[in-house]
Amino acid sequence: MKKHNFSAGPCILPEEVLQKAAEAVINFNNDDLSLIEISHRSKSFVAVMEKARSLVLELLDLEGKGYKVLFLQGGASTQFLMTAYNLLHKKAAYLNTGTWSGKAIKEAKLFGELVEVASSKDQNFNYIPKDYSIPEDVDYFHCTSNNTIFGTQMKSFPQTESPLVCDMSSDIFSRRLDFSKFDLIYAGAQKNMGPAGTTLIVVKEDILGKIDRVIPSMLDYQVHIGKDSMFNTPSVFAVYVSMLTLEWLKDLGGIPFIEKVNQKKADLLYTEIDRNPLFKGVVAVEDRSVMNATFVLTNESLKDTFDTMLKDAGINGLNGHRSVGGYRASMYNALPLHSVQALVDVMQELERKS
Incomplete structure:
Protein backbone atom coordinates (compact mmCIF):
# COMPACT_ATOMS: atom_id res chain seq x y z
CA MET A 1 0.00 0.00 0.00
CA GLY A 253 -12.76 20.45 -13.00
CA GLY A 254 -9.76 22.74 -12.93
CA ILE A 255 -8.74 25.17 -10.22
CA PRO A 256 -12.31 25.86 -8.92
CA PHE A 257 -12.71 22.16 -8.14
CA ILE A 258 -9.31 21.56 -6.58
CA GLU A 259 -9.57 24.71 -4.46
CA LYS A 260 -12.58 23.24 -2.65
CA VAL A 261 -10.77 19.95 -2.08
CA ASN A 262 -7.67 21.72 -0.79
CA GLN A 263 -9.73 23.81 1.63
CA LYS A 264 -11.40 20.67 3.02
CA LYS A 265 -8.00 19.11 3.66
CA ALA A 266 -6.67 22.23 5.35
CA ASP A 267 -9.80 22.70 7.47
CA LEU A 268 -9.62 19.09 8.65
CA LEU A 269 -6.02 19.34 9.79
CA TYR A 270 -6.11 22.83 11.28
CA THR A 271 -9.26 21.97 13.23
CA GLU A 272 -7.39 19.09 14.84
CA ILE A 273 -4.29 21.18 15.53
CA ASP A 274 -6.44 23.77 17.31
CA ARG A 275 -8.54 21.20 19.19
CA ASN A 276 -5.83 18.78 20.31
CA PRO A 277 -3.88 20.06 23.37
CA LEU A 278 -0.80 18.11 22.27
CA PHE A 279 -0.30 20.27 19.16
CA LYS A 280 0.08 23.93 18.37
CA GLY A 281 0.17 25.83 15.09
CA VAL A 282 3.14 28.14 14.64
CA VAL A 283 1.84 30.86 12.30
CA ALA A 284 -0.81 33.55 12.54
CA VAL A 285 -4.22 31.97 12.00
CA GLU A 286 -5.25 34.45 9.31
CA ASP A 287 -2.08 33.70 7.31
CA ARG A 288 -2.09 29.92 7.53
CA SER A 289 -1.12 28.18 4.33
CA VAL A 290 -3.60 25.82 2.74
CA MET A 291 -0.67 24.00 1.15
CA ASN A 292 1.82 23.68 4.04
CA ALA A 293 0.54 23.35 7.61
CA THR A 294 3.29 23.83 10.19
CA PHE A 295 2.87 22.78 13.81
CA VAL A 296 4.76 21.55 16.88
CA LEU A 297 4.18 19.27 19.82
CA THR A 298 3.37 21.03 23.07
CA ASN A 299 5.27 18.27 24.88
CA GLU A 300 8.54 17.40 23.15
CA SER A 301 8.91 14.24 25.26
CA LEU A 302 6.21 12.71 23.02
CA LYS A 303 8.25 13.16 19.84
CA ASP A 304 9.68 9.66 19.63
CA THR A 305 6.27 8.12 20.30
CA PHE A 306 4.56 10.32 17.74
CA ASP A 307 7.24 9.69 15.11
CA THR A 308 6.91 5.94 15.60
CA MET A 309 3.14 6.15 15.26
CA LEU A 310 3.48 8.15 12.06
CA LYS A 311 5.84 5.57 10.61
CA ASP A 312 3.53 2.71 11.57
CA ALA A 313 0.63 4.51 9.87
CA GLY A 314 2.60 4.87 6.64
CA ILE A 315 2.83 8.66 6.90
CA ASN A 316 5.83 10.09 5.07
CA GLY A 317 7.50 13.49 4.80
CA LEU A 318 6.03 15.20 7.86
CA ASN A 319 9.22 16.55 9.38
CA GLY A 320 9.51 20.33 9.37
CA HIS A 321 12.21 22.06 7.38
CA ARG A 322 15.65 21.63 8.94
CA SER A 323 15.80 25.39 9.64
CA VAL A 324 12.65 25.51 11.78
CA GLY A 325 11.98 21.98 13.08
CA GLY A 326 8.58 20.73 14.22
CA TYR A 327 6.23 19.22 11.67
CA ARG A 328 5.00 20.29 8.25
CA ALA A 329 2.13 18.67 6.39
CA SER A 330 2.31 19.58 2.71
CA MET A 331 -1.15 19.07 1.24
CA TYR A 332 -0.62 19.64 -2.45
CA ASN A 333 -3.29 19.09 -5.10
CA ALA A 334 -2.71 15.36 -5.51
CA LEU A 335 -2.80 14.51 -1.78
CA PRO A 336 -6.11 12.74 -1.11
CA LEU A 337 -8.38 13.74 1.77
CA HIS A 338 -8.03 10.30 3.33
CA SER A 339 -4.30 10.90 3.82
CA VAL A 340 -5.08 13.97 5.93
CA GLN A 341 -7.63 11.92 7.84
CA ALA A 342 -4.95 9.29 8.50
CA LEU A 343 -2.74 11.98 10.04
CA VAL A 344 -5.59 13.33 12.14
CA ASP A 345 -6.32 9.79 13.36
CA VAL A 346 -2.72 9.42 14.58
CA MET A 347 -2.86 12.79 16.33
CA GLN A 348 -6.04 11.74 18.11
CA GLU A 349 -4.57 8.36 19.02
CA LEU A 350 -1.55 10.10 20.57
CA GLU A 351 -3.93 12.18 22.66
CA ARG A 352 -5.74 9.06 23.89
CA LYS A 353 -2.47 7.41 24.86
CA SER A 354 -1.12 10.44 26.73
Whole structure:
Protein backbone atom coordinates (compact mmCIF):
# COMPACT_ATOMS: atom_id res chain seq x y z
CA MET A 1 0.00 0.00 0.00
CA LYS A 2 1.38 3.42 -0.95
CA LYS A 3 2.38 5.69 1.90
CA HIS A 4 0.59 8.92 2.74
CA ASN A 5 3.00 11.39 1.16
CA PHE A 6 3.18 14.81 2.84
CA SER A 7 6.56 15.64 1.30
CA ALA A 8 7.14 19.35 0.68
CA GLY A 9 8.85 18.76 -2.65
CA PRO A 10 9.42 16.91 -4.81
CA CYS A 11 5.74 16.46 -4.21
CA ILE A 12 3.09 13.80 -4.39
CA LEU A 13 1.73 13.22 -7.90
CA PRO A 14 -1.57 11.65 -9.01
CA GLU A 15 -1.40 7.87 -9.32
CA GLU A 16 -2.74 7.93 -12.87
CA VAL A 17 -0.08 10.45 -13.86
CA LEU A 18 2.65 8.24 -12.45
CA GLN A 19 1.26 5.28 -14.36
CA LYS A 20 1.15 7.13 -17.68
CA ALA A 21 4.63 8.56 -17.11
CA ALA A 22 6.02 5.10 -16.34
CA GLU A 23 4.51 3.70 -19.52
CA ALA A 24 5.94 6.57 -21.58
CA VAL A 25 9.45 5.88 -20.28
CA ILE A 26 9.20 2.42 -21.81
CA ASN A 27 7.11 3.13 -24.90
CA PHE A 28 5.98 6.65 -25.76
CA ASN A 29 2.99 7.08 -28.09
CA ASN A 30 3.32 3.41 -29.10
CA ASP A 31 6.38 4.36 -31.14
CA ASP A 32 8.53 1.66 -29.52
CA LEU A 33 10.80 4.42 -28.21
CA SER A 34 11.17 5.83 -24.73
CA LEU A 35 10.05 9.37 -23.99
CA ILE A 36 13.49 10.08 -22.58
CA GLU A 37 15.38 8.94 -25.67
CA ILE A 38 13.49 10.78 -28.42
CA SER A 39 14.54 14.12 -29.86
CA HIS A 40 13.06 17.17 -28.18
CA ARG A 41 12.65 18.49 -31.73
CA SER A 42 10.49 15.54 -32.76
CA LYS A 43 6.83 16.15 -33.61
CA SER A 44 5.85 13.97 -30.66
CA PHE A 45 7.59 16.07 -28.05
CA VAL A 46 6.87 19.43 -29.69
CA ALA A 47 3.20 18.48 -29.32
CA VAL A 48 3.79 17.80 -25.61
CA MET A 49 5.39 21.19 -25.09
CA GLU A 50 2.64 22.99 -26.98
CA LYS A 51 -0.06 21.15 -25.02
CA ALA A 52 1.59 21.92 -21.69
CA ARG A 53 1.86 25.62 -22.49
CA SER A 54 -1.73 25.73 -23.73
CA LEU A 55 -3.05 24.02 -20.58
CA VAL A 56 -1.30 26.55 -18.37
CA LEU A 57 -3.03 29.47 -20.06
CA GLU A 58 -6.37 27.68 -20.05
CA LEU A 59 -6.28 26.73 -16.38
CA LEU A 60 -5.13 30.21 -15.31
CA ASP A 61 -7.72 31.88 -17.58
CA LEU A 62 -5.03 33.81 -19.41
CA GLU A 63 -5.75 32.78 -22.99
CA GLY A 64 -5.63 35.71 -25.40
CA LYS A 65 -4.39 38.15 -22.76
CA GLY A 66 -0.85 38.69 -23.96
CA TYR A 67 0.94 36.07 -21.87
CA LYS A 68 3.65 33.63 -22.89
CA VAL A 69 4.43 30.35 -21.13
CA LEU A 70 7.90 28.92 -20.73
CA PHE A 71 9.22 25.69 -19.24
CA LEU A 72 12.84 26.36 -18.29
CA GLN A 73 15.51 24.82 -16.07
CA GLY A 74 17.33 25.93 -12.95
CA GLY A 75 14.39 26.01 -10.58
CA ALA A 76 12.86 29.06 -8.95
CA SER A 77 16.35 29.88 -7.69
CA THR A 78 17.40 30.81 -11.21
CA GLN A 79 14.26 32.93 -11.52
CA PHE A 80 15.40 35.01 -8.54
CA LEU A 81 18.22 36.12 -10.81
CA MET A 82 16.44 36.02 -14.14
CA THR A 83 13.56 38.24 -13.00
CA ALA A 84 15.96 41.01 -12.00
CA TYR A 85 18.13 40.53 -15.11
CA ASN A 86 15.11 41.13 -17.36
CA LEU A 87 13.12 43.71 -15.40
CA LEU A 88 15.29 45.64 -12.95
CA HIS A 89 16.54 48.88 -14.47
CA LYS A 90 17.01 51.10 -11.42
CA LYS A 91 14.89 50.09 -8.45
CA ALA A 92 12.55 47.26 -7.42
CA ALA A 93 10.33 46.60 -4.39
CA TYR A 94 10.25 43.28 -2.53
CA LEU A 95 8.09 41.84 0.24
CA ASN A 96 10.17 39.63 2.55
CA THR A 97 8.10 36.78 3.95
CA GLY A 98 10.64 34.01 4.33
CA THR A 99 13.65 32.10 3.10
CA TRP A 100 12.80 32.13 -0.60
CA SER A 101 11.90 35.80 -0.81
CA GLY A 102 15.12 36.51 1.09
CA LYS A 103 17.09 34.63 -1.54
CA ALA A 104 15.27 36.52 -4.30
CA ILE A 105 16.22 39.81 -2.63
CA LYS A 106 19.86 38.75 -2.43
CA GLU A 107 20.04 38.05 -6.16
CA ALA A 108 18.17 41.18 -7.22
CA LYS A 109 20.56 43.41 -5.30
CA LEU A 110 23.17 42.55 -7.92
CA PHE A 111 21.27 44.58 -10.49
CA GLY A 112 19.99 47.71 -8.80
CA GLU A 113 18.47 49.33 -5.74
CA LEU A 114 16.13 47.22 -3.64
CA VAL A 115 13.33 48.52 -1.44
CA GLU A 116 12.17 45.98 1.15
CA VAL A 117 8.63 47.28 1.68
CA ALA A 118 7.96 45.02 4.67
CA SER A 119 9.31 41.93 6.41
CA SER A 120 8.05 39.36 8.91
CA LYS A 121 11.56 38.39 9.96
CA ASP A 122 10.97 39.99 13.37
CA GLN A 123 8.72 37.04 14.29
CA ASN A 124 10.56 34.31 12.39
CA PHE A 125 8.29 34.78 9.38
CA ASN A 126 5.20 33.47 11.15
CA TYR A 127 2.87 36.05 9.55
CA ILE A 128 2.34 38.00 6.33
CA PRO A 129 3.02 41.75 6.61
CA LYS A 130 0.10 44.02 5.77
CA ASP A 131 -0.57 47.73 5.28
CA TYR A 132 2.73 48.39 3.54
CA SER A 133 3.15 50.83 0.69
CA ILE A 134 4.87 50.26 -2.63
CA PRO A 135 6.87 53.17 -4.09
CA GLU A 136 5.51 54.48 -7.36
CA ASP A 137 8.91 54.68 -9.04
CA VAL A 138 9.90 50.99 -8.91
CA ASP A 139 10.41 48.79 -11.95
CA TYR A 140 8.35 45.99 -10.38
CA PHE A 141 7.05 44.59 -7.10
CA HIS A 142 7.99 41.02 -6.11
CA CYS A 143 6.29 38.74 -3.60
CA THR A 144 6.11 35.06 -2.68
CA SER A 145 2.56 33.77 -2.55
CA ASN A 146 3.14 30.76 -0.28
CA ASN A 147 6.00 30.10 2.09
CA THR A 148 6.72 26.40 2.16
CA ILE A 149 9.16 26.46 5.06
CA PHE A 150 7.20 28.59 7.52
CA GLY A 151 3.65 27.73 6.45
CA THR A 152 2.25 31.16 5.59
CA GLN A 153 0.27 32.19 2.53
CA MET A 154 -0.75 35.53 1.06
CA LYS A 155 -4.54 35.73 1.01
CA SER A 156 -4.60 38.96 -0.99
CA PHE A 157 -2.20 40.89 -3.18
CA PRO A 158 -1.52 44.62 -3.30
CA GLN A 159 -2.68 46.98 -5.99
CA THR A 160 0.29 48.49 -7.78
CA GLU A 161 0.86 50.40 -10.99
CA SER A 162 4.22 48.66 -11.36
CA PRO A 163 4.49 45.15 -12.80
CA LEU A 164 3.52 42.51 -10.24
CA VAL A 165 5.91 39.55 -10.03
CA CYS A 166 5.14 36.49 -7.92
CA ASP A 167 6.95 33.32 -6.95
CA MET A 168 4.10 30.79 -6.82
CA SER A 169 6.25 27.69 -6.54
CA SER A 170 4.28 26.01 -3.77
CA ASP A 171 0.67 26.99 -4.47
CA ILE A 172 0.39 27.38 -8.24
CA PHE A 173 -2.89 25.86 -9.58
CA SER A 174 -4.21 25.34 -6.04
CA ARG A 175 -6.66 28.24 -5.68
CA ARG A 176 -8.60 30.75 -7.72
CA LEU A 177 -6.94 34.11 -8.26
CA ASP A 178 -7.24 36.79 -10.87
CA PHE A 179 -4.00 35.76 -12.53
CA SER A 180 -4.28 38.63 -15.01
CA LYS A 181 -3.22 40.95 -12.16
CA PHE A 182 0.24 39.37 -12.30
CA ASP A 183 2.72 40.37 -14.96
CA LEU A 184 5.16 37.54 -14.26
CA ILE A 185 4.60 34.29 -12.37
CA TYR A 186 7.23 31.64 -11.83
CA ALA A 187 7.05 28.28 -10.09
CA GLY A 188 9.27 25.27 -9.67
CA ALA A 189 7.22 22.34 -10.91
CA GLN A 190 8.19 20.02 -8.06
CA LYS A 191 6.03 21.70 -5.44
CA ASN A 192 2.57 21.23 -6.91
CA MET A 193 2.69 20.57 -10.63
CA GLY A 194 5.16 17.86 -11.58
CA PRO A 195 8.60 16.37 -10.89
CA ALA A 196 11.78 18.28 -10.24
CA GLY A 197 13.60 19.48 -13.33
CA THR A 198 11.50 22.17 -14.93
CA THR A 199 10.25 25.61 -13.94
CA LEU A 200 7.11 27.29 -15.15
CA ILE A 201 7.22 30.95 -16.19
CA VAL A 202 4.12 32.87 -17.24
CA VAL A 203 5.00 36.35 -18.41
CA LYS A 204 3.09 39.22 -19.97
CA GLU A 205 5.13 39.87 -23.04
CA ASP A 206 4.75 43.64 -23.06
CA ILE A 207 6.77 44.09 -19.83
CA LEU A 208 9.91 42.74 -21.52
CA GLY A 209 12.57 44.56 -23.53
CA LYS A 210 12.49 47.75 -21.47
CA ILE A 211 16.01 47.67 -20.02
CA ASP A 212 19.25 48.56 -21.76
CA ARG A 213 21.62 45.95 -20.31
CA VAL A 214 22.89 43.05 -22.38
CA ILE A 215 21.26 39.85 -21.10
CA PRO A 216 23.00 36.48 -21.63
CA SER A 217 20.90 34.39 -23.99
CA MET A 218 20.13 31.66 -21.46
CA LEU A 219 18.76 34.26 -19.05
CA ASP A 220 16.75 36.28 -21.55
CA TYR A 221 12.99 35.63 -21.48
CA GLN A 222 12.62 37.04 -25.00
CA VAL A 223 15.13 34.57 -26.38
CA HIS A 224 13.25 31.64 -24.84
CA ILE A 225 9.90 32.99 -26.04
CA GLY A 226 11.30 33.33 -29.55
CA LYS A 227 12.32 29.68 -29.50
CA ASP A 228 9.07 28.36 -27.95
CA SER A 229 10.92 27.12 -24.83
CA MET A 230 13.29 25.18 -27.07
CA PHE A 231 16.34 27.47 -27.08
CA ASN A 232 18.19 24.61 -25.41
CA THR A 233 17.16 21.02 -24.72
CA PRO A 234 14.26 21.17 -22.24
CA SER A 235 13.70 18.72 -19.39
CA VAL A 236 11.67 16.35 -21.53
CA PHE A 237 10.43 14.05 -18.77
CA ALA A 238 9.58 16.85 -16.34
CA VAL A 239 7.65 18.79 -18.97
CA TYR A 240 5.74 15.66 -20.01
CA VAL A 241 4.74 14.77 -16.44
CA SER A 242 3.74 18.38 -15.83
CA MET A 243 1.53 18.20 -18.91
CA LEU A 244 -0.07 15.01 -17.60
CA THR A 245 -0.69 16.65 -14.23
CA LEU A 246 -2.29 19.67 -15.86
CA GLU A 247 -4.52 17.36 -17.91
CA TRP A 248 -5.48 15.53 -14.70
CA LEU A 249 -6.39 18.83 -13.06
CA LYS A 250 -8.44 19.98 -16.04
CA ASP A 251 -10.37 16.70 -16.12
CA LEU A 252 -11.21 17.05 -12.44
CA GLY A 253 -12.76 20.45 -13.00
CA GLY A 254 -9.76 22.74 -12.93
CA ILE A 255 -8.74 25.17 -10.22
CA PRO A 256 -12.31 25.86 -8.92
CA PHE A 257 -12.71 22.16 -8.14
CA ILE A 258 -9.31 21.56 -6.58
CA GLU A 259 -9.57 24.71 -4.46
CA LYS A 260 -12.58 23.24 -2.65
CA VAL A 261 -10.77 19.95 -2.08
CA ASN A 262 -7.67 21.72 -0.79
CA GLN A 263 -9.73 23.81 1.63
CA LYS A 264 -11.40 20.67 3.02
CA LYS A 265 -8.00 19.11 3.66
CA ALA A 266 -6.67 22.23 5.35
CA ASP A 267 -9.80 22.70 7.47
CA LEU A 268 -9.62 19.09 8.65
CA LEU A 269 -6.02 19.34 9.79
CA TYR A 270 -6.11 22.83 11.28
CA THR A 271 -9.26 21.97 13.23
CA GLU A 272 -7.39 19.09 14.84
CA ILE A 273 -4.29 21.18 15.53
CA ASP A 274 -6.44 23.77 17.31
CA ARG A 275 -8.54 21.20 19.19
CA ASN A 276 -5.83 18.78 20.31
CA PRO A 277 -3.88 20.06 23.37
CA LEU A 278 -0.80 18.11 22.27
CA PHE A 279 -0.30 20.27 19.16
CA LYS A 280 0.08 23.93 18.37
CA GLY A 281 0.17 25.83 15.09
CA VAL A 282 3.14 28.14 14.64
CA VAL A 283 1.84 30.86 12.30
CA ALA A 284 -0.81 33.55 12.54
CA VAL A 285 -4.22 31.97 12.00
CA GLU A 286 -5.25 34.45 9.31
CA ASP A 287 -2.08 33.70 7.31
CA ARG A 288 -2.09 29.92 7.53
CA SER A 289 -1.12 28.18 4.33
CA VAL A 290 -3.60 25.82 2.74
CA MET A 291 -0.67 24.00 1.15
CA ASN A 292 1.82 23.68 4.04
CA ALA A 293 0.54 23.35 7.61
CA THR A 294 3.29 23.83 10.19
CA PHE A 295 2.87 22.78 13.81
CA VAL A 296 4.76 21.55 16.88
CA LEU A 297 4.18 19.27 19.82
CA THR A 298 3.37 21.03 23.07
CA ASN A 299 5.27 18.27 24.88
CA GLU A 300 8.54 17.40 23.15
CA SER A 301 8.91 14.24 25.26
CA LEU A 302 6.21 12.71 23.02
CA LYS A 303 8.25 13.16 19.84
CA ASP A 304 9.68 9.66 19.63
CA THR A 305 6.27 8.12 20.30
CA PHE A 306 4.56 10.32 17.74
CA ASP A 307 7.24 9.69 15.11
CA THR A 308 6.91 5.94 15.60
CA MET A 309 3.14 6.15 15.26
CA LEU A 310 3.48 8.15 12.06
CA LYS A 311 5.84 5.57 10.61
CA ASP A 312 3.53 2.71 11.57
CA ALA A 313 0.63 4.51 9.87
CA GLY A 314 2.60 4.87 6.64
CA ILE A 315 2.83 8.66 6.90
CA ASN A 316 5.83 10.09 5.07
CA GLY A 317 7.50 13.49 4.80
CA LEU A 318 6.03 15.20 7.86
CA ASN A 319 9.22 16.55 9.38
CA GLY A 320 9.51 20.33 9.37
CA HIS A 321 12.21 22.06 7.38
CA ARG A 322 15.65 21.63 8.94
CA SER A 323 15.80 25.39 9.64
CA VAL A 324 12.65 25.51 11.78
CA GLY A 325 11.98 21.98 13.08
CA GLY A 326 8.58 20.73 14.22
CA TYR A 327 6.23 19.22 11.67
CA ARG A 328 5.00 20.29 8.25
CA ALA A 329 2.13 18.67 6.39
CA SER A 330 2.31 19.58 2.71
CA MET A 331 -1.15 19.07 1.24
CA TYR A 332 -0.62 19.64 -2.45
CA ASN A 333 -3.29 19.09 -5.10
CA ALA A 334 -2.71 15.36 -5.51
CA LEU A 335 -2.80 14.51 -1.78
CA PRO A 336 -6.11 12.74 -1.11
CA LEU A 337 -8.38 13.74 1.77
CA HIS A 338 -8.03 10.30 3.33
CA SER A 339 -4.30 10.90 3.82
CA VAL A 340 -5.08 13.97 5.93
CA GLN A 341 -7.63 11.92 7.84
CA ALA A 342 -4.95 9.29 8.50
CA LEU A 343 -2.74 11.98 10.04
CA VAL A 344 -5.59 13.33 12.14
CA ASP A 345 -6.32 9.79 13.36
CA VAL A 346 -2.72 9.42 14.58
CA MET A 347 -2.86 12.79 16.33
CA GLN A 348 -6.04 11.74 18.11
CA GLU A 349 -4.57 8.36 19.02
CA LEU A 350 -1.55 10.10 20.57
CA GLU A 351 -3.93 12.18 22.66
CA ARG A 352 -5.74 9.06 23.89
CA LYS A 353 -2.47 7.41 24.86
CA SER A 354 -1.12 10.44 26.73
